[in-house]
Structure formats: C-alpha cells, structure tokens
Amino acid sequence: MSFITQPVVALFLCLALGYLIGKIRLGPIQIGGVCGTLFVALALGQLGVTISPDLKNTAFALFIFALGFTAGPQFFNSLRGGWRYGILSFVEVGTVIVLLAAAILLFGLDHGTASGLFAGSATESAVLGTASDAIARLALPAAEVERLQANMATAYSVTYLFGLVAIVVFTTQIGPLLLRIDLRQASAELARELGAEDDDAEDNGTLEIVSRAFRAGAIAGGTVGDFENSINGVVTITQVGREGDFTKATVDRALKPDNVVVIVGRRRAVIAIRERLGEEVALPAQDNAPMIEREVVLTRRELIGLRIRDLRRLASAEQRRGVFIPNIRRLGQSVPALPGTELQQGDILTLYGTDEAIQRAAPELGHLLPARSVTDFVTLGLGIVAGLLLGELSLRLGPLNLTLGTGGGALVAGLVLGWLHMHRPQYGAIPADTAQFMKDFGLATFIAAVGLSVGPDAFALLREYGVVLPVLAILVSALPALISLYIGHYLLRIEGPILLGAIAGQHCSTPSISALVSLAGNSTPVIGYTVTYAISNVLLPLMGPVVVGMVGMLR
Template sequence: MSFIEQPVVALFLSLALGYLIGKLRIASIQIGGVCGTLFVALALGQLGVTISPDLKNVAFALFIFALGFTAGPQFFNNIRGGWRYGILSFVEVGTVLLLLAAAIVIFGLDHGTASGLFAGSATESAVLGTASDAIARLALPKAEIDRLQSNMATAYSVTYLFGLVAIVVFTTQIAPLLLGINVREASAALARELGAEDEAGNGNGVPEIVSRSFRAGPIAGSSVGAFENSVNGVVTIEQVGRAGGFSKATTETVLEADDIVLVIGRRRSVIAISERLGAEVPMPAGDNVPLVERQIVLVRRQVAGLRIRDLRRLASSEQRRGVFISRIHRLGQSIPALPGTVLAQGDILTLYGSEDAIIRAAPELGHLLPASAATDFVMLGLGIVAGLLLGELSLQIGALNLTLGTGGGALVSGLFFGWLHMHRPQYGAIPTDAAAFMKDFGLATFIAAVGLSVGPDAFALLKQYGLVLPVLSVLVSAVPALASLYIGHRLLKIEAPILLGAIAGQHCSTPTISALVSLAGNSTPVIGYTVTYAISNVLLPLMGPVVVGMVGLIG
C-alpha cells in the first residue's frame, strides 16, 4: 500500500476514481466528479495519506478566482437588472441560513458540521473553501481545528448526495405537480412564444440559418434594400448573379427578372419569403458567399435587455444586413437564440454571416473576442495576489470578526477582473476552456486534499448524528426551493420552465439543470438558470464565514 500512500498518487487516484464514480447514473441523477472525488479521498484518507495544506490553498485560490472571473460580467448585470429572477438567490440564502440557525440551536451543530451541512444541502462545494479558511482562523488548538474541518468534509459528503437528490426530484417531479403542468408541453409553448420555428426544431431551440438561391422574378425592378426593408430585414440578399457571374449585393443594386439572388436568413424566414421570389435554383459550385462565425462579448448597455427581434428592428438597414445571432452562451450554458430571447450584458454571441457584415455589426454590440487561446498569466497572478491581500482585511464588530478570507478575497478579485476583461477583452484573457479547467481541476484537487486529511473522526461524526444529517439535508435543500416556487409563481409570475431553471440555478446544481433540459426537450429552463446561478455562485461561498460566525454566536 506504500505506493498508494504517496500524496501525488493518492491525489490523482482520487480524481480518476472519483470522476469515474461521478459518471454513474441513477435514473436521471449523477453525483458528479467533485462529490465522487470526495468519497474516494475519504476512503484513502483512512490509510493516513496527507497532502500539503499549501497545495490545498493554491488549488482553491485557482478555482475560486476562475469562478469569479467567469461569473463577473453576468453577476454585476444580474444584480443590476435581473432582479425578477435573481431575487430567488436571496430567497435561497436567507431561507437556508434560517433553517441552519434552527438546526444549530436544536442539535448543537459545531462549526464544521454546520458548514458541511450548508455546503452539501445547497450543493455548493465552494463553501467548503471559505468555511475551512474561517475555521482555521478560530482561536482554537490545532487539533480542534483539524477535527472541525474533518467534520465539515464528512457532513458535506453525507448531505451533498441527499441534497442533490432532493433538488432534482423537487424540480423535475414535485414542482411540476404543484404547478399542474407538463414540463415538456410548457417548454414547447414558451419556445414558440419566443419565436421557435416548431416543436420538431433543433433540440437546443436554436433556429437554423440557411442560404438558398432564387430567380429574382416578381421583385425585378426593385432595389435590394427596398426588398429587404419590405420584409423587415429578416433575410439578406448577399449576392446577385447576372450574365454568368456573381457580385456582392448592395442596398442600391437594382434587380432584373433573370437575376439569381442568394438569400440568407433563418429557415422559417427564408421559406416565408420564397413565395415572393421566382423559382429556386441551385447555386453554381464555387460561387457561394463565404460565411463565417465569430464570437463577440455583448458589452453595450443600450443593447442589454433587448430581445433579438427588437435588436434587428432598431439597427439600421446597413448594420443588420447579412449578420445573424446563431448562438448565445451565458455562464457556459447555451441559451436559445430565438427572436424573443432577451440579451444580457456579458453574453457571448456567435454571429453568423459574411466577414464584412460581422466586422460592421460587432462594434454596435460589443467586442470581438480575440482569436488567441493563450492565458494572460500576468493578470492571473496579479488577480490572485490582489484577492489574497483583500482577504487579509477584517472588521471587528463586538465578538464577531468579519473577513472575506482567502476564498472570499480571491472571489471578489475574480469578479472585478472578469468584469474588466469584458470591457477590455484584448487584455487579461483567460480563454473559456482554460477557465473551465482551472475551476474543475482546482476544485477537485481542493476537495481531494480535504478528503485525504479526514481521519477516523469521520466515523465518530456519523455515529453521533445518525439519520439527522440526511434528514436535515433534504429539508435545507427542499424548503428554499419550495419558497422560491411560491414566490416565483404567485408573486413574480415567472413562466414555469424558466422558474424551474431558476430554482436549479439558485442551488448551483448543474445535474438539476441537465435533468430539466432533458425533461423539457429544449433549453428554455436555462434562461432562468443562468441568472440565479451567477448570483448564488457568489453569494453562497461568501456565506461560509457567516455560518462559522453564526455557530459562535448562537451555538
């Protein structure tokens, strides 16, 4: 066993087996690689394997900074303008803290057990880092701090599984029953309201953008611009073929009956206007206009909050010619790019069309993302250092010492640098895939280090509380969701699929939104998920020190 007891071997074995376990599916539920890693690390930790605390701190700083960096643009936008959905994140935090306070008083939970219950029931692993840092700052002997941190990891491993099952079952089974809806039918109806072509469209709700060629026929004598304006700019004539050759169309080009026009637009729009044109003809090989995709980050506040259809109506005829929004990514999730979809600052928009059209339209929306895939380590290093310095600041209020700690400081720093990069994407780049790796690897390594540090105290905690922790985790998971369901449906009048997605987001539960999207048959629940996920992903980790302080006050 000496080989397995080597720290490096134990770490990567925990990651490999943990993510393998995380792929196992029970019905529609997967526990995920992070929780699986903790289970394996807890088992290996019984062999006496330990990992340097410095590695644990580095891994968590890397994770929490990347988390803030990717969430920054959406977080500030949602705090400012996404209150209709975002209020549910505050419902989550407030309700969980109230339930946790009651559990501390009734069952005498210690700092570690309360923090683990909070993190596991809310399925927010980042809480472990901020709470662990707060526990380490307590004026207690090292042996007691180690015991509390061990209790935190054990409580999390028990409550996460039950909290995850509770929120998945609630959003996919119980909530639809309480609302009296069929999720698939409600999602299809909502997609049609937003402008989806039909129920049998693409699985992610994104309409196709197509190019087809026709004889000009009935529109002969009119200019390209006049025809496009007559159909409200929903299609663009990109090229005109005449006398055996093709040339780029301009708004002033006057069409003749035998001209061949290459029309670009969403499939439904092209089909709708085809009856106004002559016969469809095949496009000669080699004469197709080169169409490209480019990504931009949406920055302009005047555009944020508009629907895609409104955006096209407000743009001038020249600005909107030949360019379409084909995909929208928000916090790494795909949002349906439908005519009725509301845009948000920080969205990553994929523009589809000719290179000239995209270059012309991009400045009206935001900034083209640089093609470079290199990480700016200058910004990364300075950002984390700034966060660590911020975490050293503290405020003494009576017996309560308030501090962001390492995790909270790095999170706030990441939020700021992420917001800054949105406005100046040419500086401080962390590519999406690189940021995702930093988050996944950083969190998994931190969790593995926590699990490996847990000794026999884990079994003592389980014997002490028995079934109390699983029952509490179900309550702490389901009650905030129930409160949000009532508030979102009765008071805020949020559409059911979006509301269910928002409840999954306030829980920061990726498995839940995956199950919801599968149940819905399209990605409309993601619209609500991204708003509450952005806010809860910041609020919940910041509550780690609050929970530790709360135990000291009322425990």
C-alpha cells in the same frame, strides 16, 4: 501499498476514480466528479495519506478566482437588471441560514458539521474552502481545528448526495406537479412565445439559418436593397448571377429577369418570402460571399434588457444587413437565441454572416472576441495576490469577526477583473477553456486534499448523528426550493419552465438544469438558471465564514 500512499499518486488516483464514479447515472441523478473525488479521498484517507496544506490552498485559490472571473460579467448585471429572478437567490440564502440556525440549536452542530451541512445541502462545494479558512482562524488548538475540518468534509460528503437528489427530484418532478404543468408542453409553448419556429419549439428553441437559391422572378427590375428593405431585412441576398457566374451582392445591384439570387436567413423567414421569388434552384458551387461565425461580448448599456427582435428594429438597414444571431452563451450555458429572448450584459453572442457584415455590426453590440487568446499570467497572478490581500481584512461586529478570508478575497478579485475584462477584452485574457480547467482541477484537487486529511475521524461523526444529517440535508435543500416556487409563481409571475430553471440555479445545481433541459425538450429553463446561478455562486461561498461565526454565537 506504499506506492498508493505517495501524495502525488494518491491525488491523481482520487481524481481518476472520483470522476469515474461521478459518471455513474441513476435516472436523472449523477453525483459528478467533485463529490466522487471526495468519496475516494475519504477512503484513501484511512491509509494515512496527507497532502500539503499549501497545495490545497493554492488549488482553491485557482478555483475560486476563476469562478469569480467567469461569473463577473453576469453577476453585476444580474444584481442590477435581473432582480425578478435574482431575488430567488436571496430567498435561498436567507432560508438556508434560518434552517441551519434551527439545526444548530436543536442538535448542537459544531462549526465543521454545520458548514458541511450548509455546503452539501446547497450543493455548493466552494463553501468548503471559505468555511475551512474561517475555521482555521478560530482561536482553537490545531488538533481541534483539524477535527472540525474533518467533520466539515464528512458532513458534506453525506449531505451532498441527499441534497443533490432532493433538488433534482424537486425541480423535475415535484415542482411541475405543484405548478400543475406539463413541463415539455409548457416549454414548447414558451419557446413559441419567444419566437421559435413551430418545428423547432421542442428542439432546444434554436433558430436555423439557411441558404437557398431562387430565380429573381417578380423582384426583377428592382435592386437588392429595394427587395431587402421591402421585407425589413429579415433575409439577405448574398450572391447574384447566372449559372456558373455568381458575384457578391451589393445593395445597389440591379436584378434582371434571368438572375439567380442566393438568400440567407431564418428558415421560417426564407419560407415566408419565397412566394415573391421565382422557382428554387440548386445553390451555386462556388461561394463568393463566404459566411463565417464570430463571437462578440455584449457591453453596450443601451442594449441591455432589449430583446433580440429589438436589435433589428433599432439598427439601420446597413448595420443589420447580412448578420444573424444563431446562439447566445451565458455563464457557459447556451441560451435560446429567439426573437423574444432578453439580452444581458456579458452575453456572448455568436454572429453569423460575411466577415464584412460582422465587422460592421460588432462595434454596435460590444467587442469582438479574439479568435484565439492566451492566458494573461500577469492578470492571473496579481489578481490572486490582490484577492489574498483583500481576504486579510476583517471587521468585528460584537462577537463576530467578519472577514472574506483567502477564498472570499480571491472570489471578489476575480469578479472585478472578469467584469473589467468584459469591457476591455484585449487585456487580462483568461480563455474560457483555461478558466474551466482552473475551476475543475482546482476544486477537485482541493476536495481531494480535504478528503485525504480526514482519516478515521469521518466515522466518528457518522456514529454521532446517524440519520440526522441525511434528513437535515433533504429539508435544507427542498424547503428553500418550495418557498421560491410559490414566491416565483404567485408573486413574481415567472413562467413555469423559467422558474424551475431559476430554482436549479439558486441551488448552483448543474445536474438539475441538465435534467430539466432534457425533460423540457428545449433550453428555455436556462433563461432563469443563469441569473440565479451567477448570484448564488457568489453569495453562497461568502456565507461560509458567516456560518462559522453563527455557530459560535448560538452554541
């Protein structure tokens, strides 16, 4: 037993068992590793295990800075151009604050219980860090601060589970019922409206880029450029030749009757133009124009808000030749790269084509991401230090002492540096995989430290409130979603699948969007999810100190 109570052993045991529990799935419900870690930590905390507060604070600083860094590119754009979906994040925050105020008045919730209810019901674990820091700044004895922080962790562990179930059930079952839609059918129709091929409308809305070889047929006598211009460049001829003798195609290459041409393009486009060509033949064995994939971050302001189909219309024939966009990544989520998909600043576009074509087109979109990058520890270290300094600033408004705290300061610093890195990707790199590890490990370690510090105080809170906390969690989770549903449908006229995705995003609920995409049959709900997720992931943690201050005013 003494081995288990060693802090390092207890920490990694919490992570291992917590993430193992988090993988258990009941229908569409999966609590995830963070909540599972807290459950294990609460149990081990009964043995008197504690972890240094310095490690807890360090882990949270890593997590919250990485959260801001990855969200920065989309966050500022969402505030500026994504208001149609982003307004739902403000509905979420405003409604939850009102409901929480009512709960404080009715049940006399203390600072810790109210903060835990807020974090758990909104399924936003980052609130624990900002609220914990605000509680530590209260003019209270150390023992009372520890009790309040223990109440926060316990309330969170109870309400998270019920809040998670409530939002998953609402977005996947209740929401479609209230909207009177068949989610799969509505998602397939939306994908087709955005330009998906009929066969792919229920397959993540993806566009398949294919290569086919045909005899020149009726296009013989003209040039490669003549043919491509006649079809507005929807496909590209990459190779021209005869059996065993193919060369890279150029726009001025004359086509002869015995030539075979290799065509690359969207499957539907290739099918549409094949009647203009001769018979289809086998692709040549050698590849004189190898196709590659590179990622480019979209930064050109004049392109923000345009649809993918607009890029081809605005680009010159030379710029668009031989380049395709098969995938878009936004906040780590794959957005359907359909002709009707709107582009946002900070989108990571996958370009597919020859190296020459990609190098030609990329500067017209933004900046090519390096094929491989390493963490810039100068940016990481100074960024977190700057955030911690920012968190020391405070503003007193009557009885409220408003401060970002260490968590809020690191979050803001991460947002700014992430946005700057988007525009200058050669500086301040933190690779996506590294940032994801910082978020996962930092948050899980922080949660484990919080859970281990609770000890026997956890059961005292459960005896005090009984079923009140689960009921409040369901109400605080479901009511903002219900209000957003009607605002989004009747006032904002948002399409059903996108609206449900936006509601999952305003709740920062990854399990909800995963369940939605599975039921929808394609990724169209992600279009709404990424906007509200970017905004709520910043707004909700910043509300931690506000909740703590609100308790002091209302009690």
